[in-house]
Amino acid sequence: MTDVGLSPGTGDVPGDWDYARDLVFAQPAASAVRAVLREAADTVATLLTSGPAPARLSVRAGEVAIEVSWPDRTAVPAGPAPTSTVDTMDTADTADTVAERPGPDVTVVTASTVGVFYRAPSPEADPYVREGDHVRQGQQVGIVEAMKLMIPVEADRAGTVVRILRDNGDEVEYGDALMELGAP
Amino acid sequence: MSTGRRRLSTVLIANRGEIALRVARACRASGIRVVAACSSADRDSAVTRVADRTIHIGPPKARKSYLNAPALIQAALMAGADGIHPGYGFLSEDADFADACAAAGLVFVGPPAAVMRRLGDKSTARAAMAAAGLPLLPGAVEPVPTAHEAALLATEVGYPVIIKSVAGGGGRGMRVVHHPGELADAFAETTATARALFGDGRVYVERYLANARHVEVQVLCDGHGHGVHLGVRDCSVQRRRQKLIEESPAPALPDTLIDRLTGAAVRGALATGYVGAGTFEFLVDPAGRFSFMEVNCRIQVEHPVTEMVTGIDLVSEQLRVAAGEPLGYGQEDVRFTGVAVECRVNAEDPDRDFAPAAGVLTEFVPPGGPFVRVDTHAYTGYRVPAAYDSLLAKVIVWAPGRDTALARMRHALTEFRIGGPGVHTTARYLSAVLADPRFAEARHDTHLLDDFALTTTTNDGTE
Numbered sequence: 157m158t159d160v161g162l163s164p165g166t167g168d169v170p171g172d173w174d175y176a177r178d179l180v181f182a183q184p185a186a187s188a189v190r191a192v193l194r195e196a197a198d199t200v201a202t203l204l205t206s207g208p209a210p211a212r213l214s215v216r217a218g219e220v221a222i223e224v225s226w227p228d229r230t231a232v233p234a235g236p237a238p239t240s241t242v243d244t245m246d247t248a249d250t251a252d253t254v255a256e257r258p259g260p261d262v263t264v265v266t267a268s269t270v271g272v273f274y275r276a277p278s279p280e281a282d283p284y285v286r287e288g289d290h291v292r293q294g295q296q297v298g299i300v301e302a303m304k305l306m307i308p309v310e311a312d313r314a315g316t317v318v319r320i321l322r323d324n325g326d327e328v329e330y331g332d333a334l335m336e337l338g339a340p
Numbered sequence: 341m342s343t344g345r346r347r348l349s350t351v352l353i354a355n356r357g358e359i360a361l362r363v364a365r366a367c368r369a370s371g372i373r374v375v376a377a378c379s380s381a382d383r384d385s386a387v388t389r390v391a392d393r394t395i396h397i398g399p400p401k402a403r404k405s406y407l408n409a410p411a412l413i414q415a416a417l418m419a420g421a422d423g424i425h426p427g428y429g430f431l432s433e434d435a436d437f438a439d440a441c442a443a444a445g446l447v448f449v450g451p452p453a454a455v456m457r458r459l460g461d462k463s464t465a466r467a468a469m470a471a472a473g474l475p476l477l478p479g480a481v482e483p484v485p486t487a488h489e490a491a492l493l494a495t496e497v498g499y500p501v502i503i504k505s506v507a508g509g510g511g512r513g514m515r516v517v518h519h520p521g522e523l524a525d526a527f528a529e530t531t532a533t534a535r536a537l538f539g540d541g542r543v544y545v546e547r548y549l550a551n552a553r554h555v556e557v558q559v560l561c562d563g564h565g566h567g568v569h570l571g572v573r574d575c576s577v578q579r580r581r582q583k584l585i586e587e588s589p590a591p592a593l594p595d596t597l598i599d600r601l602t603g604a605a606v607r608g609a610l611a612t613g614y615v616g617a618g619t620f621e622f623l624v625d626p627a628g629r630f631s632f633m634e635v636n637c638r639i640q641v642e643h644p645v646t647e648m649v650t651g652i653d654l655v656s657e658q659l660r661v662a663a664g665e666p667l668g669y670g671q672e673d674v675r676f677t678g679v680a681v682e683c684r685v686n687a688e689d690p691d692r693d694f695a696p697a698a699g700v701l702t703e704f705v706p707p708g709g710p711f712v713r714v715d716t717h718a719y720t721g722y723r724v725p726a727a728y729d730s731l732l733a734k735v736i737v738w739a740p741g742r743d744t745a746l747a748r749m750r751h752a753l754t755e756f757r758i759g760g761p762g763v764h765t766t767a768r769y770l771s772a773v774l775a776d777p778r779f780a781e782a783r784h785d786t787h788l789l790d791d792f793a794l795t796t797t798t799n800d801g802t803e
Contacts, residue, residue, distance in 0.1 A: 270397050
């Protein structure tokens with residue numbers, strides 16, 4: 157269910173305009189509101205039609221605020237992460253280069269954000285992967301949670317999980333090594 | 341903001357560069373633990389040597405690191421911080437970030453989110469200041485929705501006019517219009533730029549002052565309804581609306597005008613429930629009339645000149661006020677002594693239209709001596725990253741009078757040695773500006789640098 161509401165913001169409207177009247181030419185409020193609404197409608201349309209849907213969204217323009225929320229349908233985080241999980245520490249293209257290269261090299265899956273690393277979708281569930289498992293490129297192998305944003309950790313290439321370097325529930329920083337992948 | 345006291349024991353610095361180091365020093369002076377948040381490009385930055393802990397928050401791209409609110413708040417919570425100092429730029433004036441900090445139980449070192457929201461929107465800020473009795477330039481308080489309405493308004497207030505983004509800042513998202521025929525294009529362009537830069541295409545129109553000085557008032561307010569001003573700064577030396585040289589006090593302005601400016605700023609701050617350090621920017625015309633421009637709800641790059649003439653550590657005051665402490669002093673306790681000047685030394689090449697000239701610094705020897713202060717994160721061997729703004733160092737000098745302060749600054753800039761392959765700085769350009777008679781005699785306005793050529797350089801004692 158999608159819920160779109162429009163409500164006036166909390167900003168105060170100044171009451172004493174006497175001084176200002178001498179110096180400024182106030183515009184009709186209605187046209188300003190129309191402009192804000194147009195702006196807001198454009199923004200919301202863009203957000204609804206592009207990329208993964210956010211769990212909560214707040215659009216604010218001056219005195220008008222629009223909040224859009226998508227109530228959780230499942231407890232498990234859904235949808236792709238807003239940021240690529242194959243970014244490596246310094247250059248965005250390192251991962252691609254590594255993925256292209258054949259051979260027995262071991263590559264490292266790193267955290268794409270600072271947060272808490274989880275190996276399973278929920279405390280009762282089986283872990284996404286165990287050491288020795290084969291994974292395909294793009295397969296989810298964990299989660300890093302930052303401020304309730306569940307960001308999937310994905311294998312940046314096909315391979316075998318050689319070693320899992322961090323425990324479930326560990327705090328990790330951006331770029332921290334989470335697991336090693338070997339040849340498929 | 342609640343008026344209750346909240347001890348700050350650990351603060352995460354959500355910024356980089358010289359201001360991160362500046363904030364870290366203030367924290368240490370106040371007995372506060374420092375958590376540095378750094379991107380991949382800043383893992384060797386100076387603040388990490390001063391910090392008690394450094395957390396790697398993201399890749400170089402600011403959107404994924406210093407603008408990444410969830411990562412910053414997550415890092416603060418992981419490090420056990422009870423507050424976040426946002427510095428300037430990045431998220432420092434983002435009311436939603438301030439709200440998110442509060443929701444996570446963190447003290448945001450800055451004004452309350454509602455105040456920031458109201459003053460950050462130039463339309464509501466102008467309305468609030470008009471209501472508080474501050475003079476505005478003739479123009480619209482409300483955003484102007486169409487080019488047609490903008491044209492009617494421009495005719496009413498008289499050309500030239502300036503079209504400004506409601507959400508804008510940092511000198512971006514504005515355009516001067518001299519003739520009615522240019523207005524429709526300028527309106528469309530400013531709207532598009534504003535939408536691209538700030539995600540908000542609303543603009544307003546006001547009369548443009550051609551020969552004005554940029555004079556701003558530093559205010560400091562606690563959460564108990566008390567506020568003082570810490571004098572004025574003149575920031576008229578700008579290139580494409582980016583400040584290069586700032587000084588306090590503003591030279592060649594009558595005391596009565598300064599009293600009216602500072603009085604207006606404090607009135608505006610208290611009327612809007614401002615808390616913390618803030619800056620009220622004004623334009624002053626040659627006849628001594630002044631008009632409110634905008635409020636900056638953060639510490640500013642040029643805050644050191646105010647510190648030098650008042651002896652007040654502004655960042656430490658921010659931390660005290662954020663912890664709920666009362667100011668503990670009144671206006672009569674603030675004393676002003678001498679003149680302070682700041683020059684921004686940027687890693688830019690003046691001979692190539694100020695293109696960023698980043699690289700590794702093989703030589704970095706800042707000036708010194710009495711009353712010379714250098715705020716910088718750079719050092720010999722430092723790699724200036726290309727991902728961020730080009731500010732390399734701020735040179736600040738103090739002297740009893742303006743002439744001696746300017747002389748001291750000229751010598752300091754000459755002494756400053758910065759070198760490396762491909763590295764250029766604005767130091768020599770700044771020396772040339774200092775030597776310009778219009779600036780030296782304080783006859784300049786914000787257009788001083790419009791037609792300023794480096795060929796006017798007079799070299800001061802280097803040969």
